[in-house]
Structure formats: structure tokens, C-alpha cells
Amino acid sequence: MVHVAIVGAYGSAGVAAADELLERRGELDDLELTLIDDGDPGGGLCILRGCMPSKDVLSAGQHRYQARHDDRLEGVPEVDPEAVVARKDEHVSSFAEHRRGHVHDLAEREGVEFLRESARFVDDRVLAVRGRRLEPDYVVIATGSVPNIPDLPGIDDVPIRTSADVLDATAFPESGLVLGNGYISLELGPYLSEVGDVDLTVIEHDERPLDAFPDAYGDAILELYREQFGIEVLTTTDEKRLERTDDGGVRLVAERMAEDGTGGDATELTVEADELYCFTGRKPNLEGLDLEKTGIEPGSGWVGSTMQALDDDRVFVVGDANGREPILHVAKEQGFAAAANVVHHAREENLEPYANVPHHVIFSGLGVYPVARVGHTPATAADSGMDAFVVTREASSDGVFKTKDHPEGRATLVVDANSGSVLGYQGVHLHADVMAKTMQIVVEMGLDVREVPNRAYHPTTPEILDGLFREACAELEDRQQCVGPDSRDTAL
Numbered sequence: 100m101v102h103v104a105i106v107g108a109y110g111s112a113g114v115a116a117a118d119e120l121l122e123r124r125g126e127l128d129d130l131e132l133t134l135i136d137d138g139d140p141g142g143g144l145c146i147l148r149g150c151m152p153s154k155d156v157l158s159a160g161q162h163r164y165q166a167r168h169d170d171r172l173e174g175v176p177e178v179d180p181e182a183v184v185a186r187k188d189e190h191v192s193s194f195a196e197h198r199r200g201h202v203h204d205l206a207e208r209e210g211v212e213f214l215r216e217s218a219r220f221v222d223d224r225v226l227a228v229r230g231r232r233l234e235p236d237y238v239v240i241a242t243g244s245v246p247n248i249p250d251l252p253g254i255d256d257v258p259i260r261t262s263a264d265v266l267d268a269t270a271f272p273e274s275g276l277v278l279g280n281g282y283i284s285l286e287l288g289p290y291l292s293e294v295g296d297v298d299l300t301v302i303e304h305d306e307r308p309l310d311a312f313p314d315a316y317g318d319a320i321l322e323l324y325r326e327q328f329g330i331e332v333l334t335t336t337d338e339k340r341l342e343r344t345d346d347g348g349v350r351l352v353a354e355r356m357a358e359d360g361t362g363g364d365a366t367e368l369t370v371e372a373d374e375l376y377c378f379t380g381r382k383p384n385l386e387g388l389d390l391e392k393t394g395i396e397p398g399s400g401w402v403g404s405t406m407q408a409l410d411d412d413r414v415f416v417v418g419d420a421n422g423r424e425p426i427l428h429v430a431k432e433q434g435f436a437a438a439a440n441v442v443h444h445a446r447e448e449n450l451e452p453y454a455n456v457p458h459h460v461i462f463s464g465l466g467v468y469p470v471a472r473v474g475h476t477p478a479t480a481a482d483s484g485m486d487a488f489v490v491t492r493e494a495s496s497d498g499v500f501k502t503k504d505h506p507e508g509r510a511t512l513v514v515d516a517n518s519g520s521v522l523g524y525q526g527v528h529l530h531a532d533v534m535a536k537t538m539q540i541v542v543e544m545g546l547d548v549r550e551v552p553n554r555a556y557h558p559t560t561p562e563i564l565d566g567l568f569r570e571a572c573a574e575l576e577d578r579q580q581c582v583g584p585d586s587r588d589t590a591l
Contacts, residue, residue, distance in 0.1 A: 100128065100129040100130075100131055101127050101128070101129065101130055101131070101236050101237070101441075101445045102131040102132075102133070102234075102235040102236050102237075103120060103130070103131070103132050103133070103235055103236065103237045103238075103239065103441060104132075104133040104135060104218075104226060104233055104235040104237070104238050104239070105117055105132070105133070105134050105135065105238075105239040105241060106135045106136075106218045106226070106238065106239065106240050106241065106242060106388070107135070107136055107240065107241035107242040107243060107418075107420065108134035108135055108136040108202055108213065108241070109136040109138045109141040109142055109143050109198060109199065109202055110136075110143035110144060110145075110241050110242075110243050110418060110430070111143050111144075111145055111418065111427055111430045111431050111434070112241040112243075112417040112418030112419075112420070112430040112431060112433055112434040112437075113134070113136070113143075113239065113241035113417075113418070113434065114143070114198065114201065114202060114431075114434070115417075115430070115431040115432075115433075115434025115435050115438070116239050116241060116415075116417060116434035116435070116437050116438040117132065117134060117202075117205055117211075117438075118205075118434075118435075118438075119434065119435045119438030119439060120132060120438045120441065120442070121205065121208065121211070123438065123439065123442050124210075126442050126446065127442060127445055127446070129210070130210055131210050131235075132205075132210060132211045132212070133211075133212050133213075133214065133233060133235065134202060134205065134206060134211065134212065134213040134214070135213075135214045135216065135217075135218045135226075135228055136202070136213075136214075136215065137215060137216050137217040140192075140195055140199070141195065141198070141199050141202075141215075142191075142194065142195025142196075142198045142199055143195075143198055143243070144243040144244065144419065145427045145430075146191060146194045146195050146198055147191060147195060148262070148263050148266065149427070150427055151190070151191065151194055152187050152190070152191050152266050153262070153266060153286060153287070153462075154462060154466070155183075155186065155187040155190055155191075156183050156184070156187050156265075156266060156290060156294075157286065157290055157462055157465050157466050158466070159178050159183045159294060160178070160289060160290045160293040160294045160465045161465040161466050161467055162176070163175065163176055163177075163178050163293055163294065164289070164293050164327075164328075164464075164465050164467060165467060165504075168327070168504065169504050178293075178294045180268065180269040180270070180271075180294060180295070181269045183294070184266075184267060184268070184269055187266065214228050214229055216228050216229040217387065218233075218388070219387060219388055219389040220388055220389045220390060220392050220393050221389070221392055222392060222393065223393045223394055223411060224236075224237075224238050224393070224411065224413055224414060226238070236413065236445070237413050237414070237415065237441050237444070237445075238413070238414045238415070239414075239415045239416075239417060239434075239437055239438075239441070240385075240388070240414065240415070240416045240417070240420050240421075241416075241417050241418050241420055241430075241434065242383070242384045242385065242388065242420045243384045243418060243419045243420060244381035244382060244383055244384050244419035244420070244422075244425055245381060245382060245384045245386075246261045246262070246263075246377060246379070246380075246381055246382075247379050247380045247381055247382040248377055248379065249278065249338070249377070249379050251278075251338055251340065251341055252339070252340040252341065253340045253341035253342050253343075254341050256341065256342070256343050257341050257342070257343050257349045257375050258349075258374070258375065259375055259376075259377050260275075260374055260375065260376045260377070261376075261377055261378075262283050262287055262378060265287050265290065265291065265376070268295065271291065271294075271295030271296065271297050272295075272297060272372070272373035272374040273297070273298060273373055274297065274298040274299075274300075274348075274371075274372040274373045274374070275291060275297045275298070275299050275300070275372050275373065275374045275375075275376055276299075276300050276302075276349055276351055276370055276371075276372035276374070276375050276376065277299055277300065277301040277302065277376045277378055278302055278338060278375070278376070278377050278378065278379050279302070279377065279378040279379035279380060280301050280302065280303040280304075280308045280332065280378075281308070281378070281379075281380055282461045283378040283380065284301060284376075284378035285308065285320065285461050285463040285470070286461065286462050286463060287376075287378060288301060288324065288328070288330055288378075289324070289328045289330070289463070289464055289465045290465065291376070292328045292329060292330055293328065293465060297374075298329075298372075299329075299330045299331065300330075300331045300332075300333065300370050300372060301324075301330060301331065301332045301333065302333055302336050302338060302351070302353065302370075303332050303333060303334045303335075303336065304335070304336065304337060305317075305334065305335065306334050306335055307320070307321055307334065308320055308321070308332075309470065311472070311476060311478070311479075312470070312472070312476060312525055312527075313476065313477055313478070313491075313511060313525070315491075315509060316470065316509070316525065316527050319507065319508060319509065319527055320463060320464075320468075320470070320527065321334070323463075323464055323468055323507060324464075327464070328464070333353070333355060333368075333370070335355060335356040335357075336353050336354070336355045336356075336368075337353060337354050337355075337356075338351060338352075338353050339351075339352045339353055339354055339367075340352045341375070344371060347373075348371060348372055348373045348374070349371070349372055349373075349374065349375040350369055350370070350371045351369065351370045351371075351372075351375075352367065352368075352369050353367070353368055353369070353370065354366070354367055354368075355367075355368055381419065381425055382422070383397065383419060383420045383421065383422045384419070384420060385397055385420065393410075393411065393414075394410045394411060395408050395410045395411055395414060396410060397422075401416075401421075402416045402421040402422075402423060403452075404452035404453055404454065405436075405440050405450045405451070405452055405453065406421070406433055406436055406437040406440060406453060407440070407450075412444070413444070415437040415440065415441065417430065417433040417434045417436075417437045418430030418433055418434065421433070424455075424457075426459060428458075429455060432453065432455060433453055436451065436453035437453075439451065456473065456474050456539070456542055456543050457472060457473070457474060458472065458473045458474070458535060458539050458542075459471070459472045460472075460531075460532045460535055462532065463527070466532070467505060467529060468505070468507065468508060468527060468528065468529065468531075469526075469527070469530075469531045469532040470525075470526070470527045470531065471524070471525065471526045471527075471531040471532055471534065471535040471538075472523070472524070472525050472535075473523060473524045473525075473535055473538045473539050473542050474513070474521075474522050474523035474524065474538075474542040474543075475487070475513045475522040475523035476511075476513065476523055476525055477489045477511065477513055479523075480513050480522055480523065485515065485522065486515070486516045486517055487513050487514060487515055487516055487522055488513075488514055488516050488571075488574055488578075489511060489512070489513055489514075490511070490512045490514070490567055490570040490571050490574060491509060491510070491511045491512075492509065492510050492511075492563055492566045492567050492570065493508075493509050494506055494507060494508040494509060494510070494528040494529070494563060495507070496563075496566065497560075497562045497563050497566060499559065499560050499562055500528065500529060500560065500563075503529060503560065505528070505529040507528065508526070508527045508528025508529065508531070509526070509527060509528065510524070510525065510526040510527075510528060510531070510534075510563050510564070510567060511523075511524065511525045511526070511567075512524055512548070512567040512568075512570075512571055514548050514571045514574070514575070516575075516578060518547065519547040519548050519549050519571075519575055520545045520546065520547055520548070521538075521541045521542055521545075521546055521547075521548050521551070521571075522542065523542060524538035524541070524542065524567075526563070528563065529560060530560045530561075534560075534561055534563075534564060537561070537564065538564070548568055548571045548572060548575070549572050549575065551568050552565075552568075553565045553568035553569045553572065
């Protein structure tokens with residue numbers, strides 16, 4: 100018999116691992132599966148506090164922004180925050196109920212038990228749950244993540260608002276100070292500005308956001324946020340300490356480097372606001388597991404590509420809990436991979452490493468100007484030593500963006516200079532999130548750009564992709580005297 104315990108069974112990674120184990124139980128002599136989760140109401144981070152509720156509330160802001168942005172329309176619609184939150188709660192409740200129902204259905208299957216309790220380690224692969232001592236052969240940790248609150252002097256003296264607070268907010272302050280300028284800030288900052296009419300100041304450590312992208316992408320986002328949403332972004336700025344103001348607000352003392360980033364002319368500045376928003380990312384939710392009672396030491400690189408903890412090859416860590424890539428679809432894939440490797444390990448077979456082609460979307464600019472990435476960026480291709488070239492196209496080059504009243508943004512294609520294979524795509528423009536799926540297919544199938552149709556079947560927003568394909572074929576032709584597919588101009 101092989102006994103597997105999954106700690107965090109309501110989350111996307113935990114459910115994926117359970118589903119895969121039960122799908123493959125015929126490959127084991129016998130399988131006993133214990134599902135453990137103390138979630139209330141239960142349903143997993145993505146459903147309750149992550150991508151699903153955030154997109155729900157962002158849509159209200161998107162509708163208002165686009166109406167306000169269009170000078171052909173008269174009047175600006177008012178957003179009812181209570182209605183926004185009520186609808187979000189209704190949807191989340193339905194999604195979470197479906198997830199709980201699935202987990203509870205699994206628990207009805209032979210050899211499966213569900214414990215709605217917390218679990219903690221008392222020894223290597225020994226768990227204490229509801230007064231019971233469990234000694235499974237394998238443990239899968241899928242406990243998700245929690246907000247990462249920075250260790251900043253004075254932060255314990257001021258009230259903090261996290262992304263979860265924003266998702267539930269029906270009233271807003273006049274002004275807000277935002278720490279962090281990653282994906283959480285890029286998504287929720289415009290919402291606070293548009294729906295809450297909050298006067299926001301954002302602290303950005305670097306010269307621009309989106310450090311994994313070409314500089315022009317971060318510059319485009321800065322321009323959009325400053326001009327379209329009225330958000331003040333203080334770049335090359337580091338927090339020093341926080342203080343509570345006499346009227347109950349927050350004061351930040353910070354240091355801002357010179358424009359050239361040398362730090363030679365750094366100046367001290369202060370920023371005051373009514374509320375402090377910590378959008379400083381998330382960290383693995385490991386507190387309370389008592390991992391110190393095992394031989395496992397979490398830290399950089401503590402989970403390998405097979406999803407095994409490096410200190411214990413019978414403990415698998417998946418999803419946000421391993422800190423490798425905290426994204427929903429990756430969490431599910433890691434859950435599937437971990438379950439498969441549990442089976443391989445039990446059968447004394449070779450394990451399979453998990454590797455994925457990066458495909459991320461940030462719903463920046465209220466989802467009107469989403470940032471998408473699939474595969475390699477110019478920087479990662481260069482770091483990998485690839486012989487690749489890059490073509491870039493401005494959204495304003497395609498008339499369809501103008502007709503849709505959003506000509507801002509750009510897109511980039513990374514192409515192998517020898518084979519013509521598309522290695523990566525990045526976009527920051529209207530509907531870049533939708534185009535990302537098409538580009539995922541192109542990249543993950545390793546398609547030669549010369550074999551990808553480069554003509555629109557109808558004038559649509561994805562014409563920006565057709566333009567990139569044509570430009571890439573022309574570049575290849577210059578390099579290899581290649582003959583690309585039909586290159587008819589489809590611009591409006």
C-alpha cells in the first residue's frame with residue numbers, strides 16, 4: 100500500500116495532485132489518499148482571494164475607464180462599489196462551492212479520506228492532524244501563499260491594506276501610498292484610482308516596472324499610469340521608515356536616487372497618505388507546518404524540478420508553496436507533475452522534471468492594457484546564448500487599434516535566426532491577453548514563423564501579430580534569402 104497525504108487539498112495544486120493520483124491509482128498496488136485542508140470556507144487562493152475575484156472587480160473599473168476615455172461619449176458612469184463587491188462575492192461563492200464539492204466527491208471514493216483540519220509536522224513525514232498521528236509514505240505540500248509584508252521600520256505602527264482588503268472595499272480613502280509595483284500593484288492601482296478615486300503614490304525601486312521585459316514596456320506602463328490614471332509613480336525610490344500621522348494616516352520617509360540611478364545625488368523625501376497599501380508580492384504559506392521538526396529547510400532552491408524537497412525525496416511541494424512560480428496554471432501543472440512522480444518513485448522508476456514555457460498575463464491598466472509574455476524575452480534569449488533576433492511593432496501602426504480608441508502599446512517577437520522558430524512573444528496593448536493563447540500555441544509547438552499565416556481573415560485587433568510575422572519573415576529573408584508565405588499587406 101502507498102499512503103499519500105496532501106496538505107492544502109482545496110487549492111488548485113492540491114486538487115490537481117489528488118486528481119492525478121486517483122487517475123493513476125491502477126499503476127500502484129494500492130493507494131490510500133488523505134486530503135487535508137482547514138480552509139474556511141475553502142476553495143483555494145485563486146478562487147477566494149486571487150485571480151478570479153480580482154478580474155471580477157477590475158471589469159467594473161474597465162467599463163468606467165473606457166467610457167470616460169472615449170470623448171465621443173457624454174457623461175461618466177458612476178461605479179457602485181457595494182454592487183461590485185456583491186457580484187464578486189456571488190461569483191466567488193459559486194466557484195468555491197464547486198471546488199469544495201469536487202474535493203468532497205473525491206473523499207467519497209474508496210481509499211480516500213478528507214480531514215477538514217490543519218496539519219503540522221512532528222517528525223520527518225509524520226503529521227499531527229485532529230489529534231491523530233499520520234505517517235504517510237509521501238506528503239504533498241500545497242498550502243499556497245500569503246502576503247509578503249516587508250520588514251520596514253514603523254510598519255507595525257500603521258494600518259496595512261492588502262489586495263484582499265481592496266477586493267472587499269466598498270469605501271475608499273482620499274489618498275493612498277502603495278508599496279510594491281509588481282503585478283498586484285499594476286492590477287489594483289488603476290482600480291483604486293478609477294473606482295475609488297484614490298490619489299495614489301506608488302513606490303518603484305527601479306527606473307521602471309516590468310524588469311523582465313524590454314525597457315520600452317516599463318516606460319509604456321509608466322506613461323499610461325501617469326497620464327491615463329493619474330497615478331504618481333516615484334521611480335528609483337527606496338523606503339526607509341514609516342510613521343503614523345497625527346490624523347491617523349501614514350507617512351513614508353524614503354530616499355530617491357538620481358535619474359541616472361547612480362545614487363550619487365540621492366535625496367530624502369516624505370510622502371503622506373490616508374492609507375497604506377502593501378502590494379509587495381506573496382510568499383509561501385509555510386508558517387504553522389512546523390517544518391523545523393523535519394530535515395527540510397525552506398529557502399532558495401529548496402524544491403527541485405521534480406517537485407521534491409531537496410532535503411526529503413518523499414515530500415513534494417507544489418504551487419505557490421514552493422515559491423518557484425506563483426501562478427495558477429503553473430500550480431496545477433506542478434500538482435499533476437508531483438503526483439506522477441509520486442507514482443514513479445513508488446515504482447522505483449525515473450522521475451520526470453517539470454518544465455514549462457513561461458506564459459504570463461498581468462491585467463494592467465484595468466485589463467485595457469494587459470501585459471502578456473509567452474516564452475523567451477529578448478533578455479532571456481540573449482542570456483541563453485541563442486542566435487535570435489527581435490522584431491517590434493507599435494500598436495499605433497495598425498489602424499484597428501485607432502478605431503477601437505486604444506492605439507497605445509507595442510508587441511515584440513523573438514525568433515531563432517537559424518530555424519525561424521518563434522521563441523517568444525511579449526505584448527502590452529489592447530487584447531494582448533487574448534492573443535497570448537495563440538502565441539502560446541506558436542511558441543510551444545516551435546512553429547517556423549514562415550509557416551504561420553500572416554494575413555488576417557478579417558480586419559481584427561490581432562493584425563499586430565500578422566505585422567510581426569511579416570517583419571520577422573523579411574528579417575529572415577535578409578539573413579537567409581528565405582522565401583516566406585504570402586506577405587500581402589493587411590493594414591487598414
